Amino acid sequence: MNKLGKKLSLSISIAIICIITFSILLNKYFLPKYYLHEMKGNLESVTETIGSINKKDFINAVPELEKKYNVTIVYEQTNEDINSFNDSLRDNLDRKQVTLNKFWVTPDTLRKVENGKKVNKLYDQGKLKSSFLSSFMNKGNLFVLVGLSIAHFNDAAKVINMLYIYVLGIAVVIILLLVWLLTKKMTDPLKELKEVSEEIAELKFKKALKFKKAHVQTNDEIEELAYSINIMSDKLKKAHEDLLKKNENLKTFMADINHELKTPLSVIQIYAQGLKDGLDDGTYTDTILKQTKNISSLIEDLLNYSRIERAVFTKEKFNLFQLFQECLSKYDLECRTKNINVSVSNKVKGEMRVDADKKKIEMVFNNLISNAIKYTQNQKIDIAFAESGGQVLFTIQNGANIDDKKIEKVWEPFYVIESSRNKNVSGTGLGLAIVKSILERHQLDFGVLHQEGYIQFYIYFKRIP
Template identity: 45%
Template sequence: MNRLGRKLFLSISIAVLFIFVLFVLMANLLLPKYYIYKTKAKLVHVVDTIVAIPANQVAVSIPELEQKYHVTIVDDSLQKRENDLNESLLAQLAQKKVTLNKFWITDESLQKIKSGSRVNKIYDQGKLKSSFYASFIRKDQSVVLIGLSMAYLSDTIQMINEFILVLALGSVLIIVLVVWLLSYRMTRPLKELGEVAKDISELRFRKARTKTRDEIGELAESINAMSDKLKAAHAELSRKNQSLKRFMSDITHELKTPVSLIQAYAEGIQDGLDDGSYAATILRQNKSMAKLIDELLHFAKIERDALERRPFAVKDLFFACAGQFRLELETRHLELVIRDELPANSLIDADPDKIRMVFHNLLSNAVKYTAYHRINVSFKERDSEIELHMSNVFQGEITDVSQLWEPFYVLESSRTKENSGTGLGLAIVKTILEQHGYRYHAEVLDQTLHFHIYFKKEKSPRSA
């Protein structure tokens, strides 16, 4: 038997034994008094019945009362002498098969009866192991005795104690069996849950197979839910860890090239090999490195800063951002086609500075990688959201669209910064949208890259 089973067995056994001991004490202390109380109450009821019967009908009613209440009733005249009266009553009791070796009505008791009082007597019969409980009343000029034989309670109580002992032993055996079954049914799923919890603590995520409709079943469901969430969290943490490793590798790569060039050209100047272009190259590489550091600091600041939300017209903000790219669009001979299907008062509740950054980075990304000189943008209402859809044809290949949102991911493997930039633009977009709780996704269809962003509409303008 396991520890839980032993604990259940001891607890239940102690409770049962306590109950049995309590029964024994009650049988020995309270049962005699209760027995006498019930006997007296029965005789009182018979006495009250006789008192209510007319005197001339008592003799006729005695057989019926004796049969109904299982008592013995005899009567005689109060005019007789004490000895004669006792002998007469004793003889009548003997005729009714009530043999008493100890019976006597004293003169004091007779005087009380004659005065109309009730007299109750218990006559202990000694070796007969019985007692005779008698009530005496006066009925007209006669004394009426209503009696009831009582067995000795000591023998009865002893038998009750023996019976309780047998019950206690039998109960203990039943308890052992029941506790073993209960502990097996309870501890088997608990043991399984313990093993599952241990596996989860060792990052081996699995589910318990316990199917019960009680608190253990609810615990199993909670552990299974916890296992699923921890598994997802662990997978996400592992993915972020890999992203962090790749992020550090990319930073190293991004900084190593300009640092190496600066060192090489600086050594060339030191050795007198400068043809007049070395200083310009050093400045250009230093500028590129400073730009990257500024982008990294900006990226970290975005994740750290709190949002300053307020209602504003989302398409007006987009048109303002698009206007900043007019010169670059003309230079690259690109066409920006915007299809606006929004009402004039379409508002969102967001941080306008950060949403402006989202629009700027999306437009910048589209301008850099667009082929066939066209960028398509549309605004639509979808239930409680405003959808921004931006698409452009691109050159090259995207194997995993989800990588677009990772820091330092660029479409060009050569990482030519004049064309590709730092690769932090879409990572910043992702961070800002997740801060606002907006849905977003990207997809590639027929060599066309599509971005979808869903802004939650503001129902009505709020006062500042």
């Protein structure tokens, strides 16, 4: 038997042994005395009733009292001849089918009763295995006997106690069997849960989930526990995978930074050497200056990116459309100089209030607008605000031709589409990574779509009343 079963059967068996031992002791020592005490109480009630009524009423009430209290009542005129007095009493008792082996009222008892005292006597009937408990009292010159027969308890108790011992034996066997079955039912799923937990502890989610994911159906707390472990396992697996992915991303990120910094630095190095060697054709300093600008903007972007990852977001309620218009107005001049046509449509009814970090949302808009201006291939930018399922759907689209397979990569840090790099318009490739980080931390739905020569970025903002 398993540990739980042993513990359970031991405690239940001890409890049953205690109860039965207690019952045996009770039967042996306490019950006979208690029984006698109760019977005496019974007689007491009868004698009190008799004492409270007159002689005539008493004689009439005898049958009723006998029936009510289950006693035998006889009475006799007191007689100086104690032998004939006892004989008469005995005859009276015989008439009521109470035949006693041993019964004798002593002259002393008779005197006491004549003097108005109540006397109780217990007559052991020897082999009849019973006693006759009697109470004597005086009722207007009548000697009254109220008695009842009491079975000897000790023998009965012995038999009952023997039976108890057999019951105890059978009960213990039944309990052991039941406990064994019950604990087996309980511990089998627990064993499974233990194995699953051990595997989770070793971060072996695949095995734990694929083959051993707790499938316990016990309809009780164990099933609830299994359910919680499954949820925990799923969540841990996801968290673990996220961490692994982040770790992987971090490695790529570090390699990218290395590369992004090395390229301009080696260009600077070559051109500085050229200057030193007197090879300058008048463009060397400009190239060096351009590369230093690149490095400084890269560092600026990197700092921004890492700040966003760690920043504490402070939410406030503001008008989204108003913020967007303020952002767009800063690019007015640039659009006009580059001859870019910007159209803004707003189909949202009422005020567009949102609860978010205003500065960060401003960064999102700035990045998306500046990208659209930088990369549009048809000199057109279409911006729209619309209502969608109680949310505000913001879209910004411009002409672009991008490989569909690479579209999702635009969110990755340092990712720059080749055609943009060639045109020399792209930056460090951190802008959309920052946008992604901000939107994710706001738990907003967002994404990018590409179709028929267009690229569209969309965000669902949660509107508040």
